[in-house]
Amino acid sequence: MSGGTPIxxxxxxxxxxxxxxxxxxxxxxxxxxxxxxxxxxxxxxEMDDHGTRRRNPYSLMGDPADTAAYSxxxxxxxxxxxxxLYLHRHVRPGSELVLSHPVNLFPLDLRARKHLFxxxxxxxxPFLAMIHQCLRLGLRFELHYTARTRALGAxxxxxxxxxxxxxxxxxxxxxxxLDLSGLLARQPLGTALYVCGPKPMIAWVxxxxxxxxxxxxxxxxxxxxxxxxxxxxxxxxxxxxxxxTVGPHQSLLEAIEAAGLDPPYLCRGGACGxxxxxxxxxxxxxxxxxxxxxxxxxxxxxxxxxCVSRIEGPSITLDR
Amino acid sequence: MExxxxxxxYGKLAPAKGRAHLAMADGEGAGALLDLVAxxxxxxxxxxxxxVIYVPGPGGLDRGEExxxxxxxxxxxxxSLAATxxxxxxxxxxxxxxxxxxxxxxxxxxxxxxxxxxxAGLPFSAVQTEQRGSLARRVQCVHCKGVTEEVVTDPxxxxxxxxxxxxxxxxxxxxxxxxxxxxxxxxxxxVPLPVVRFA
Numbered sequence: 001m002s003g004g005t006p007i008x009x010x011x012x013x014x015x016x017x018x019x020x021x022x023x024x025x026x027x028x029x030x031x032x033x034x035x036x037x038x039x040x041x042x043x044x045x046e047m048d049d050h051g052t053r054r055r056n057p058y059s060l061m062g063d064p065a066d067t068a069a070y071s072x073x074x075x076x077x078x079x080x081x082x083x084x085l086y087l088h089r090h091v092r093p094g095s096e097l098v099l100s101h102p103v104n105l106f107p108l109d110l111r112a113r114k115h116l117f118x119x120x121x122x123x124x125x126p127f128l129a130m131i132h133q134c135l136r137l138g139l140r141f142e143l144h145y146t147a148r149t150r151a152l153g154a155x156x157x158x159x160x161x162x163x164x165x166x167x168x169x170x171x172x173x174x175x176x177x178l179d180l181s182g183l184l185a186r187q188p189l190g191t192a193l194y195v196c197g198p199k200p201m202i203a204w205v206x207x208x209x210x211x212x213x214x215x216x217x218x219x220x221x222x223x224x225x226x227x228x229x230x231x232x233x234x235x236x237x238x239x240x241x242x243x244x245t246v247g248p249h250q251s252l253l254e255a256i257e258a259a260g261l262d263p264p265y266l267c268r269g270g271a272c273g274x275x276x277x278x279x280x281x282x283x284x285x286x287x288x289x290x291x292x293x294x295x296x297x298x299x300x301x302x303x304x305x306x307c308v309s310r311i312e313g314p315s316i317t318l319d320r
Numbered sequence: 321m322e323x324x325x326x327x328x329x330y331g332k333l334a335p336a337k338g339r340a341h342l343a344m345a346d347g348e349g350a351g352a353l354l355d356l357v358a359x360x361x362x363x364x365x366x367x368x369x370x371x372v373i374y375v376p377g378p379g380g381l382d383r384g385e386e387x388x389x390x391x392x393x394x395x396x397x398x399x400s401l402a403a404t405x406x407x408x409x410x411x412x413x414x415x416x417x418x419x420x421x422x423x424x425x426x427x428x429x430x431x432x433x434x435x436x437x438x439x440a441g442l443p444f445s446a447v448q449t450e451q452r453g454s455l456a457r458r459v460q461c462v463h464c465k466g467v468t469e470e471v472v473t474d475p476x477x478x479x480x481x482x483x484x485x486x487x488x489x490x491x492x493x494x495x496x497x498x499x500x501x502x503x504x505x506x507x508x509x510x511v512p513l514p515v516v517r518f519a
Contacts, residue, residue, distance in 0.1 A: 113441030185339065189415040190441015213338030213418040215446030 004101030006046070007034070011095045012069065021122060021154045022088055023061075026070045026099065033067035039130030040106035040194075040222070043070060044268060046098040049086040053257070056083035057224050057267050059125040059196075060102055063132040070099065073154060075122040080226055081249050103266045106194070106222035108133060113190030115141040118178075118205055120197025121148070124155060126222060127196065131163065144178055146170040146197070180208050194220045224269030225308045227251035228289055234315040237261065238280055252306035256320060263306070263320060270308035277318050279304050284313010326491045328427065330451040335360040338420035341370045342411060343392075344433050346401065347377015348453025349425025350387050356422060357390055367391050373408060375401050378426050378454040378470045401429055408433060412440035424450040428458035428469060431496030444493065455518040459487055460497040467497055473514035475503045484511045487518070 013025035028034060037060055047054045058072035077084045091097070106126055108115060115134060117127045124145055134141040143166060147153030150171055159167045170176040184193075193214065195205040202221045209219055229249050236243045237256065246255040253275055256263055266274040270290030279286070279302050288298040290305035297303050304318070323329075333356040335341075345353050353372065360366035370392040376382040376399070384397045398404035421437050423430045430449045437447050456470040466480025474487040478500065485500030492499065504511045 109443075111438070111441065111443070184417065187417040188441075189412055189417060189419055191417050192441075193417075209417075211337065213336060213420055215443055217443035217445045218417065 007099045007101065009070070009097055009099050011091055011093050011097065014091065014093055017073065017154045018151050020152060021073055021075050023071060023073045024087065024091065026072075026097070027068075029096065034070055035101055036067055037064045037102035037129070038104050038107050039064055039133035040108065040126045041102040041104035041129070042106075042126075042224075042267065043072070043102055044100035044266075045072070045083075045087070046100070047083065047086050047091075049082055049090075052082070053254070054081075054083040054086060055100075055254075055268055057269050059106075059129070059222075061125040061128040064129055065132070065136065073122065073125050077226070081229065083226075100266075103272070105267055105272050106196070106220060108139070108194075109192045109218075109220070110137075110139075112192035112218070113140065114188055114192070115139055116183075116187055116191050116193045117141060117143040117145075118193070118195040118197070118201075119143065119145045120195075120201040121146070121152070122154065123195075123197030123201075124153075125196075127194070128155060130194070131159075141166055143167045144170070144183065146172070146178055146201075149173045180205065181212065184209055184212050184214065192218050192220065196222045199223055222271065223291070224267065224271065225289055225291070226269075227254075227308045228287070228310070230287065230310050231312065233284065233311050233313060236315065236317040237320045238317055239320055246310060251308065252304070252310055256306060261320065265307055268307045270305055273305075275305055275307050277304055277306055277320055278302060279316060280319055281317040282311060282313070283315045284311045286311050286316070324489050326493075327489050328431065328449075328491055328493075330430070330449045333422045333424055333448050333450045335366055336420045336448065338418050339369065340415065340419040341366065341422065342373075342415065342419055343370060343422040343424070344373040344408065344429070345387070345423070345452075346375045346425035346429040347379075347381040347383070349377065349423075349429065349450070350374065350383035352424035352450040352452050353387055353390065353422075356424075357392075368393050370394075371411065372396065373398065373404055373411075375399065375404060375429070378428070378456040381453065401432060405432075405436070408436050409440075412436060412442075415440075421447045422450075423447060425452055426454050426456060427451060428456070428496070431458065431491075431493070435493065435496045438493070457487060457518050458497045459485065459500040460492070460495050461485055461500050463502060467495070468500070471498075471500075472516055472518045474517045475511060475514055476500070 008029040009026040012027045015023040042057045042059045062071040076088045244255045244259045264274045266272040273292040289308040371394040372392040373396045374387045423433045459471045460467050461478040464481035468479040475484045483502045486503040488499045490499040
C-alpha cells in the first residue's frame with residue numbers, strides 16, 4: 001500500500017454533526033502514537049465494503065500535534081460510489097479500519113505574513129487543522145466559511161465561539177454572500193490564500209484573485225475528486241502481462257489493485273501526481289479528470305491518472 | 321555552460337494586472353521604467369496607480385529627471401538605496417495584495433529590494449525584475465561576512481578585511497549578494513591580476 005506503512009486503527013467515536021456530516025475518531029490498534037502531521041494533510045481510509053476494497057482520502061481535522069488520535073469528518077454522498085455511505089451506515093465505535101500515513105498536498109506557506117482561508121461546506125475540514133497550527137505558531141489567520149444553512153455548517157458554532165474575531169460565516173438561506181472582491185482587495189501584501197470547497201467555488205475564488213493581480217504562488221486550493229463512473233473497458237498492463245476489466249463503478253487504479261498489483265498512489269483524488277502512468281496504446285478516448293497533467297499532456301494522450309480518469313472505448317494499454 | 325542554479329535570472333518588465341504598481345530602479349534601470357510605462361495599454365490609468373522610487377546607479381549614473389517626467393502618481397528620488405530602504409519597507413508594509421512590484425537596474429538594487437519584498441511575504445516569483453546597465457556585483461566575503469558594493473573586478477580586495485577574493489557565481493537571495501572566497505589561501509601572495517569582469 002502506498003502512503004507508507006499502513007496504520008491499523010479502531011474507531012473510538014462516531015459523532016453525527018448534522019444531517020450530512022459525521023465525525024469519526026480513530027485510535028491505533030497497536031497503541032503507538034500516530035505520526036504528527038501538518039495542517040492540510042489527509043489520510044487515505046481503507047475500507048472493506050462487503051468485499052469491495054475502498055480507499056478514500058479525507059482531510060485530518062484535529063490538532064496536528066495531537067498524536068493520540070486522528071479525526072476526520074465525512075459528508076455523506078448519496079450519489080457517490082459508496083465510500084462515505086459505508087462509513088455512515090456501517091462503521092461504529094469498535095470498527096476496525098486501516099489508514100495511510102498522513103500526506104500533505106495543501107500545506108500552509110509559512111513564508112506568508114497572513115493566511116486567508118475560504119471554505120465552502122465540508123471544505124472546512126483542512127482548515128480546522130490549519131487553525132490549530134496557526135494558533136500554535138502564532139500566525140495571523142482569517143477564515144471565511146460559507147454553508148447552505150447553519151445546521152449544515154459543520155463546526156460553525158465551535159469556530160465562532162473559539163475564534164470569533166478571526167471567523168466570518170455566510171449562510172445561503174440567510175442570503176449572506178461573501179463579498180469576495182472586497183475581501184481580496186483589503187488583504188495586506190504577503191497574504192496567502194487557501195480555498196477548499198465545491199469545484200465552482202474554488203474556480204470562482206481563484207479566477208477572482210488572479211484577475212485582481214494576486215500572484216499564482218500565493219494561491220492554494222484543494223479539491224479531492226471522486227472517480228467518475230462510466231462504461232466498462234479493458235486495460236492491458238504491458239509490463240505485468242495481464243489484462244483487467246474496469247467496472248462501471250470502479251476506477252482504473254482500483255481495477256489494477258484488484259488484479260494484485262501495488263501501483264504508486266497518494267491522494268486517489270487526481271491531485272498529487274503519484275499514480276501518473278504512461279499510455280502505450282488506446283482504442284478509444286481518454287477522459288482526463290485530474291488536476292495534475294498539463295493540458296498539453298492530456299491532449300497528447302500519452303499519460304493517464306488511473307485514480308480518477310478512465311476511457312470511453314474498448315481498451316487501453318498501460319506501461320504498468 | 322548552464323549557469324549555476326542560484327545565479328539570478330532576469331526578465332523584461334511588463335505591465336501586469338493589478339490595483340497598484342510599485343516600481344523601483346537605479347541608474348540605467350530608468351530605461352526599463354520608461355519602457356514599462358510605454359507598454360501599458362491604459363497609460364493614464366497605469367501612471368495613476370504607479371509609485372516610483374528611483375536612486376542613482378553604480379558610479380553615480382542618475383536619470384532621475386527622465387523618471388520624474390514620466391508622470392507617476394508618486395515619484396520619489398533618493399540619494400541611495402540605503403537612504404530609501406525605510407521608505408520601501410513602509411510602502412511594502414502598507415501595500416495590499418494585488419500590488420505589482422517591478423525592479424530594474426543593477427543586480428545589487430534588484431537583489432536588495434527583492435529581499436525586502438520577500439520579507440514582506442510576497443513570493444519572489446511574483447516580483448518582476450530587469451537588469452540594466454552596470455553588471456557590478458554586491459559581494460559578501462565568506463570569511464569576514466563584510467559586503468563590498470559595486471565590485472567590477474575579479475579578484476578584488478575585501479573592503480572590510482582586506483583579503484583577496486575570487487568572485488563566485490554562487491548567489492544568496494537571503495543576503496542579496498554573490499560569494500567572495502579568498503583566492504590565495506593555499507599560497508599567500510599568489511594573487512592573479514584583477515580583471516574587469518563585471519563592468
